[in-house]
Structure formats: C-alpha cells, structure tokens
Amino acid sequence: MIAELNMLVELVEDRLDDDLDVASLARELGTTEYHLRRMFSSLAGMPLSEYIRRRRMSVAAADVLGHADLLGIAVRFGYGSTEAFGRAFRSVHGVSPGDVRRDGGPLRTQPQLRFRLTVEGNITMDTRIIDRPAFRLVGHAARVPLIHEGINPHIQAHVASIAVSEHARLKDLSDTDPAGLLQVSADVDPDYTENTELTYLHGVALADTTRPPEDLDTIDVAAGTWAVFRTEGEYPAALQEVWAATATDWFPSNPWRLRPGPSIVAVLDRSDDFSTATCELWLPVEHA
Incomplete structure (x- = not known):
C-alpha cells in the first residue's frame, strides 16, 4: 500500500491543473477509491x-507572484471564478492572491508528500480473518461528529440517554457474532475527516433471519470478510491505538484492503469505571 500511495502522490503532482478523478486514479493503482482515501488520510494526517x-495552492502561488491574469490562473487550477480561487488560496496561505501579488507573501507551502513504512514492532496485532454471512445491526442510532482521539462526548451523551433496562433488553436480543453490546460507526466520510458526521449505533447483531423489533434502528450488513483485532488496556486509548495501527502497520503489510461497510467495536470485558476494557474491532475487508 505504501508504494500505491507514493504513486498516487506522483499522479496528483502530474495532474494538479487537471480535473482529478480519484476513482480513476484508484483504478490505475489497482485498488479502490474507498481504501485509497482511508489509507491516505490515516497515514498523511489529512484528507486526500x-x-x-494545498498542493494546488502551493503551486499556484508561483503564478500569483508573476504577472499572469488572476482569472486565467483560477481557471488553470479548476476554479470558475477569481472569488472561488481567492477563497481556496486564502484558506491555505491566510492571505488573498492580491495581497501576495502586492507584498510578496506570506506564503505557506505544502511540500510533496513521500510515504515510508517504519516498522517499530511496538504494537502486537492480535488479528483473525472471518467470513460472515449477512446479518443485521439493531439498536439506537444517532448522527454524531467524527472525533479521532479521546472520548467522543456526543456518543457518550447518546449512550447515556438510553435507559439501563434498554441495555439489558438489547443484550438479550443478540443472537450472532459479533456478540454482546456493540459500538457501530456507519456512513463514515471516505476521507475520515474529523468533525464530519457519521451514524453511530449502540446495539447488537442479529442473524439475517431474525426479525428486528420495530422500535429499533436497523443497519443491514451484507455477507463478506472481516478483519477482527483484539485489544486490551486503557479505554479508549488502547482501542484507538490499535485502530491507528491497522493503517500504519497492518494494512501495508497484509494482502487486504478496506471495503465499504460499518466498523464495529464489541466490548468483551470492562472495569467497573470503564477505564480499561477488552475489545474486538471488526473492520470489513476484501482481498487486495
């Protein structure tokens, strides 16, 4: 995957003044747009x-410092007006094209990225690959913002709003793997951009043949392959650490890639105050 990401960076560089079709680039690289975007954002720390x-505006700065017509520069880099180009330029450099042309700066350059895999071996990946028939996820769902680190207060508030008796009812409904109460993230932004909205479901898994109660939200999950990562330790830090390591260590080293679908966390055991927990992280995958 590291080689594919570096090839992607080169293709982007060659086509900065063209209409970049990420789906086409993914096909050229023999992977999927979904996996490419998720791996890029995880390893680069920013969406593709x-x-x-940022790269377009870095390159465009050289033209702005020259004498070319600003509308012509805007059109070259895919913007239909100087106003739209100006907004993009200001969001990267903090100043307008006119200010830079007059004062010569300041400019903030985005260097061309280069990905390297550093194997540190500091995280043991306890993993298994499972083929699962279709199943359902049922429970209580809410739209919440994506937060990369720490406890998500919006999810915390949603779970706290569910009555204790309802937690017990959900647990009794569970009749297939992943077992027990589940934390489900679905409809996640392909770029995994922080603060974008996702669907969070607090619930359980039911067999495809089980009819779910009508008062619960339902996510139908197609048959497919799953990579399951077991985590133990401080919660949620240990879980988030292993989640990050799937992108930095596991996927680049294994012949699997992410496919569209919900990610699922099953809490197998926990301390009374939930400061530590044993969890399973289920990610939908396909053979690369």
Missing part, C-alpha cells in the same frame, strides 16, 4: 482532498 487543495 485537502492535500490536493
């Missing part, structure tokens, strides 16, 4: 779309 915008 943001990197492209």
Whole structure:
C-alpha cells in the first residue's frame, strides 16, 4: 500500500491543473477509491482532498507572484471564478492572491508528500480473518461528529440517554457474532475527516433471519470478510491505538484492503469505571 500511495502522490503532482478523478486514479493503482482515501488520510494526517487543495495552492502561488491574469490562473487550477480561487488560496496561505501579488507573501507551502513504512514492532496485532454471512445491526442510532482521539462526548451523551433496562433488553436480543453490546460507526466520510458526521449505533447483531423489533434502528450488513483485532488496556486509548495501527502497520503489510461497510467495536470485558476494557474491532475487508 505504501508504494500505491507514493504513486498516487506522483499522479496528483502530474495532474494538479487537471480535473482529478480519484476513482480513476484508484483504478490505475489497482485498488479502490474507498481504501485509497482511508489509507491516505490515516497515514498523511489529512484528507486526500485537502492535500490536493494545498498542493494546488502551493503551486499556484508561483503564478500569483508573476504577472499572469488572476482569472486565467483560477481557471488553470479548476476554479470558475477569481472569488472561488481567492477563497481556496486564502484558506491555505491566510492571505488573498492580491495581497501576495502586492507584498510578496506570506506564503505557506505544502511540500510533496513521500510515504515510508517504519516498522517499530511496538504494537502486537492480535488479528483473525472471518467470513460472515449477512446479518443485521439493531439498536439506537444517532448522527454524531467524527472525533479521532479521546472520548467522543456526543456518543457518550447518546449512550447515556438510553435507559439501563434498554441495555439489558438489547443484550438479550443478540443472537450472532459479533456478540454482546456493540459500538457501530456507519456512513463514515471516505476521507475520515474529523468533525464530519457519521451514524453511530449502540446495539447488537442479529442473524439475517431474525426479525428486528420495530422500535429499533436497523443497519443491514451484507455477507463478506472481516478483519477482527483484539485489544486490551486503557479505554479508549488502547482501542484507538490499535485502530491507528491497522493503517500504519497492518494494512501495508497484509494482502487486504478496506471495503465499504460499518466498523464495529464489541466490548468483551470492562472495569467497573470503564477505564480499561477488552475489545474486538471488526473492520470489513476484501482481498487486495
């Protein structure tokens, strides 16, 4: 995957003044747009779309410092007006094209990225690959913002609003793997951009043949392969550490890639105050 990401960066560089079709680039690289965007954002620390915008504005700065017509520069980099180009330029450099042309700066340059895999071996990945028939996820769902680190207060508030008796009812409904109460994230932004909205469901898994109660939200999950990562330790730090390591260590070293679908956390055991927990992280995958 590291080689594919570096090839992607080169292709982006060659086409900064063209209409970049990420789906086509993914096909050229023999992977999927979904996996490419998720791996890029996880390893680069920014969405692919943001990197492209920063690189375009970095290259465009040289033209702005010259004598070319600003509308012509805007059109060259895919903007239909000087106003739209100016907004993008200001979001990267903090000043307008006119200010830079007059004062010569300040400019903030986004260097061209280069990905390298550093194997440290400090995280043991306890993993298994499972083929699962179709099943359902049922429970209580809410739209919440994506937060990369720490406890998500919006999810915390949603779970706290569910009555204790309802937690017990949900647990009794569970009749297939992943077992027990589940934390489900679905409809996640492909770039995994922080603060974008996702669907969070607190619930359980039911067999495809089980009819779910009508008062619960339902997510139908197609048959497919799952990579299951077991984590133990401080919660949620240990879980988030292993989640990050799937992108930095596991996927680059294994012949699997992410496919669209919900990610699922099953809490197998926990301390009374939930400061530590044993969890399983289920990620939908396909053979690369």
